[in-house]
Amino acid sequence: MTVTAPLPNTVADETSGSVTLETISLREFRNLARVTLDVPREGMALVGDNGHGKTNLLEAIYYLQLLRSVRGARDQDVVRFGAPGFHIAAEAVVGRPRVLTAAFQRAGKRKKVTVNGAEPTRLSDALGSLPSVMFSPRDVELVAGAPSERRRFLDVALALTSRRYLAALQHYRAALVRRNAALRDAARKGESGGIARAAVWEPALAEHGALLWAARVAWVERVADDFTRLCSSIGERGTARMRYATTSSTAAAARGGVSTMDLAKLLAESLEAHRAVDLRRGLTHVGPHRDDLELTLDGHQLRAFGSAGQQRTASIALRLLEAATLRGAGSAPLVLLDDPFAELDATRAARILELLGTSGVAHQTILAVPRSIDIPSEMTSLPRYRIVDGQIDELR
Numbered sequence: 308m309t310v311t312a313p314l315p316n317t318v319a320d321e322t323s324g325s326v327t328l329e330t331i332s333l334r335e336f337r338n339l340a341r342v343t344l345d346v347p348r349e350g351m352a353l354v355g356d357n358g359h360g361k362t363n364l365l366e367a368i369y370y371l372q373l374l375r376s377v378r379g380a381r382d383q384d385v386v387r388f389g390a391p392g393f394h395i396a397a398e399a400v401v402g403r404p405r406v407l408t409a410a411f412q413r414a415g416k417r418k419k420v421t422v423n424g425a426e427p428t429r430l431s432d433a434l435g436s437l438p439s440v441m442f443s444p445r446d447v448e449l450v451a452g453a454p455s456e457r458r459r460f461l462d463v464a465l466a467l468t469s470r471r472y473l474a475a476l477q478h479y480r481a482a483l484v485r486r487n488a489a490l491r492d493a494a495r496k497g498e499s500g501g502i503a504r505a506a507v508w509e510p511a512l513a514e515h516g517a518l519l520w521a522a523r524v525a526w527v528e529r530v531a532d533d534f535t536r537l538c539s540s541i542g543e544r545g546t547a548r549m550r551y552a553t554t555s556s557t558a559a560a561a562r563g564g565v566s567t568m569d570l571a572k573l574l575a576e577s578l579e580a581h582r583a584v585d586l587r588r589g590l591t592h593v594g595p596h597r598d599d600l601e602l603t604l605d606g607h608q609l610r611a612f613g614s615a616g617q618q619r620t621a622s623i624a625l626r627l628l629e630a631a632t633l634r635g636a637g638s639a640p641l642v643l644l645d646d647p648f649a650e651l652d653a654t655r656a657a658r659i660l661e662l663l664g665t666s667g668v669a670h671q672t673i674l675a676v677p678r679s680i681d682i683p684s685e686m687t688s689l690p691r692y693r694i695v696d697g698q699i700d701e702l703r
Contacts, residue, residue, distance in 0.1 A: 370409055530631075627662060
């Protein structure tokens with residue numbers, strides 16, 4: 308597997324080196340009332356029936372990477388029932404020792420994050436503080452779900468490895484919200500001046516949207532062959548392909564080496580040309596927020612025509628690419644495996660584990676499975692823990 312090269316302006320200096328989680332402490336997070344774990348250096352295998360908190364532990368660890376629930380839940384919805392808030396604390400080595408905390412209080416909906424005791428100026432400054440990648444059966448939605456699932460995948464992978472991309476994404480989303488609000492307000496009031504108010508936000512959309520387009524296209528072109536090879540290595544007999552799909556000729560120009568400045572001009576022109584249509588519909592119909600990551604197998608859309616097994620294979624390949632992107636930016640991430648081999652045959656599971664090992668990605672692994680017999684033979688040496696009703700104990 309080819310490891311993705313770092314993007315320009317990466318966070319490699321901040322999170323370089325192999326990631327090792329040393330301790331994790333949780334209070335009132337979902338059904339985990341009080342949990343404190345010393346995590347073995349090689350990782351651990353967590354065994355427990357469904358509903359007892361395995362996924363909740365992985366979600367809490369990953370929270371320190373994304374600063375939100377990996378399952379898309381609101382902060383108030385991951386607080387244990389009846390509790391005033393949750394608290395997560397971890398000690399890790401991310402190139403150098405690092406102490407991380409994340410807390411949320413229902414009262415006032417206050418979130419606080421600290422890195423080595425200091426609260427960052429902006430919450431986004433702490434994004435990616437614990438480089439991690441999480442594999443889960445739910446990842447099939449990356450392939451079978453709506454285009455928004457794949458756009459989010461691209462945005463997370465790129466924002467976690469490029470502060471420049473993250474800043475552009477934040478500015479783009481803010482401008483998009485304001486332009487759409489101006490369009491809806493004008494449509495509701497029937498004001499002719501609505502077009503002018505919407506146009507105010509177009510320079511920001513063009514500038515930051517062009518950077519998003521350029522980065523997404525560049526990433527897809529870099530890893531497209533890897534995606535094909537990974538699907539084949541896992542066991543897919545057909546030829547899997549990936550490409551950045553857009554209905555806009557502006558983004559298509561990025562593949563031809565057009566500069567970001569010229570892309571911005573093209574996007575500005577396209578936004579202007581669509582103003583009247585956007586005003587009638589109250590939405591912005593041009594830009595990277597409308598695009599998709601197209602995944603095919605032998606020329607057919609995996610989203611529409613792929614079998615469950617083919618979609619699982621493609622989703623695992625995407626997660627491997629995400630892990631390689633983090634690795635390429637300087638961090639061998641923590642690997643979180645949430646019963647990832649469910650419904651996969653032993654041969655495919657073994658190939659996935661082999662890919663994780665040979666890619667240089669897997670340094671420390673935390674595996675969660677329902678039963679001990681679900682632990683792959685390649686991971687039977689991991690220290691074992693059992694979780695029952697949110698309580699975790701080491702198995703001797």
